[in-house]
Amino acid sequence: MSSLLFSLNRSVSPAMQLHRPSGPDIRHLRLNACANVGLHPPEDLKKAGLSKEVMEEEGRVLVGTYARAPVVLSSGKGCKLYDPEGREYLDLSSGIAVNALGHGDPDWVRAVTEQASTLTHVSNVYYSIPQVELAKRLVACSFADRVFFSNSGTEANEAAIKFARKFQRFTHPDKKQPATEFISFSNSFHGRTMGALALTSKEHYRSPFEPVMPGVTFLEYGNIEATTQLIQRKNIAAVFVEPIQGEGGIHSATKEFLCSLRRACNDSGSLLVFDEIQCGLGRTGYLWAHEAYAVVPDIMTLAKPLAGGLPIGAALVTERVATAVSSGDHGSTFAGGPLVCNAALAVLQKILRPGFLASVSKKGQYFKELLIIKLGGNSHVREVRGLGLIIGIELDVSASPLVDACRNSGLLVLTAGKGNVIRLVPPLIITEQELERAADILLAGLPALDKGNLN
Template identity: 65%
Template sequence: MQALCQSLSGAYVGSFTLQQPSDTPCEVSSSQGSDSGQIQAAGKSCGFWSPGHARTGGRLKAVANVEGLHSTFKKELPERGLAVLQGLSSPETAVHTPQTSRRRLHRSGRKAVVSMSAVPDEGRPPSAVTLATSETSEASMAADIMQRDAEVIVRTYARAPIVIVRGQGCKLYDAEGREYLDMAAGIAVNCLGHSDPTWVKAVSEQAATLAHVSNLYFTEPQVKLASRLVASSFADRIFFCNSGTEANEAAIKFARKYQRVKHAESTDPPPTDIVSFSNCFHGRTLGALALTWKEQYRTPFEPIMPGASFATFGDLDSAAQAIKKGRTAAVFVEPLQGEGGIHSATKQFLEGLRKMCDESGALLVFDEVQCGLGRTSRLWAHQAYDIYPDIMTVAKPLAGGLPIGAAFVTEAVASALSFGDHGSTFAGGPLVCHAALAVLDRIESDGFLEGVAKKGERLKRSLQDALSANKHVKEIRGVGLLVGIQLDVPAGPIIDAARESGVLAITAGKGDVVRLAPPLVIADEEIDFAVQVLANCIGKLP
């Protein structure tokens, strides 16, 4: 008897007859619409097959017990390819046949295991043996994790049907052994990619020394990081927190406290209103949520923070109507909108806002949570405009994957704050601050930001060359390595198709923008691969 194991699809062919979904890509007999099947040998049922997940191409979940194979077999084979198991008395022979139907862990050094061992079972002879691959257990593990997630996690995330287990460089790997090029970087978080050796070393050393101590005490990593951030920016002081949303919440409080102190001797109430802009995103906690544009985010949680209003992004006339002397405490704006669809502010717009804030007494707040720290090829996005805020909020990439946020403030703002005005248990801990220092070392190293600029130009140019003739692509825009592909159709199907082809991207805007925010260390050949996959997926739109 000959058994052919296709490790990429989980199908057993050859002498077996396998009923399976008609769209599973392997050379076996098919039963239309079947979700599972019986594996048969010599006309007798010898196992049960079912797909691991609808999107995985039908991986083997159950194993087949085959009569007549009497010896124990266990041999490691490359996970990418076909393993042919020959013979009854000498099953040790196995060959590898290359196959390119799906990107696998062929460069990771991991192996698939094809095993045959005596597994007595009710209704089967003791001489039956089990054929299995590591893919069997991997698919089972992934399905189990997704099932347990559905049972114990609050359902606020619409997750893709994959379980990520590790990362290296710009690649992620799922529980079933598939490799993905990460063009989202954890939503612009993993600026150095995954498992960067220098970053890992810094985190490991600090974790072995001191991971956390409360802000009741001084710590060197926090002071060193704040000093570096002050030296690199307009700011005089830094307040640490744990996320971008927290940084924006801090900015709201700081702006209101600043106005209260400034107007302490006035008989009129201090300004408390906050102005933000169309398509903006500042977070999901109640204060930051009040400043976030999408109504569907805000409506279920009303009433939220009063005093928030919106002006049209890029429109100075609209901003002038919203910003009022004696009422507006602060104006929040993203120099480059990420969640909103990758929209860049113009220098004229930011200059106008700076002037309006100066004239009205409002503070100007730049939200650089997504666009800051090298993403645009400048350390801070606003530096390209030579226009500076009173407060800046930063988070996502700062600690390279660990939770941290920061509000950068001028001395004028900081002087309005007193002990106890704000605080956080975990903020600015030694571990995350030491990680952030490692990130800064890399980003501020010679040639790094110039490299980001070149990679960003390559990404945009390649996308334009590949997609300029596509009727569904309306615009390709962005700065540095934050790029959006504006479609005239929903981007979700493109995200799904790209994932199946080994590229992870995310949506933005109204769900019609493919957003690309890869690690800043992405290689040219990885950019080229991403463009090829995305162009192929978008090219298949009707």
């Protein structure tokens, strides 16, 4: 925990009180931005009823876009999170696969605090050292020649969409109608902005906002024949695919499928885009998920774990793609700022340490085998799947009762797929002992599936 700790139970100075002429009185929810480095005593976080207070106030002042779990999280360390009343949770959600180094990693904290005290933001009107250093590091450890930074995964995919269309125009300057269409797949999730949303397969995400970007065809994930035939029509600007689908239910592509996409794109001039926003950067036990398949894309999009909890995204591209993009074609005010880039350098440096990725692979295999042994005999468990520390437990009923039971027992997990998959994406630093505890809590929570799915 750093100097940025927010203590939710101390009075603020008069100058910081929130005054409003009308509307709900939220002054009793006191936020004190502590200026002192160090931990607060545990009793500082133990105000009875504060969680309830926070949840009630959230309902009054925030737009209701989130169906939140009834938990307020106020501090964390390693793989543990704590609510204001001091209750401990084992975190197997990682902020939706974001906190790769857990909470409060000292090297990450040092990188953030030192950079914050030096230089935080300058915009992309000027050069900054951490941005160039991070781009150099990403290029050195990937297939890519160039990097475009964004603020999130959906923005990285928006950049990839624009780059793909610009590439087709650039490489076919005399063609009246260059390729503009895209292929995406069943169970895909690429983001919530209008372009990325158009590539996201779940209809309930898209339908309230239609018409979204036209020209997207959804095909069955893994269907080689249908995809190859459509790409051969030569009106496909790019194919977007997740090597391992996260939100869609932890489905892994086959090598044959990704190889067929690569061949078809090579033959047609379409670009191949790998969305590794959730499965990339060490989560599979490989630095990049596509390394497990020995297939290389033209563009790869990244985000979630890259800055260890700060907002960043990136589109990594080959020189061939980058040549098509000119000054002014795309941009962002905040993207690639010194603060987030220095944080990302700390994350990347730790993940690239000798033995780190091997440990992720080993722990992932151990956890998957443990889950199969402990949970596999339950009639509701259909499959345990995944690679490294991105694991899904597919059920034949809704997973929500099990998620609730786990949370009540101090374990935070996510759902995926059609709501019938338990998604496990713990910090990559998690220990085998913590994984064993998680498996035991999951096992103990299984009876909730019978009680919670009676209706």
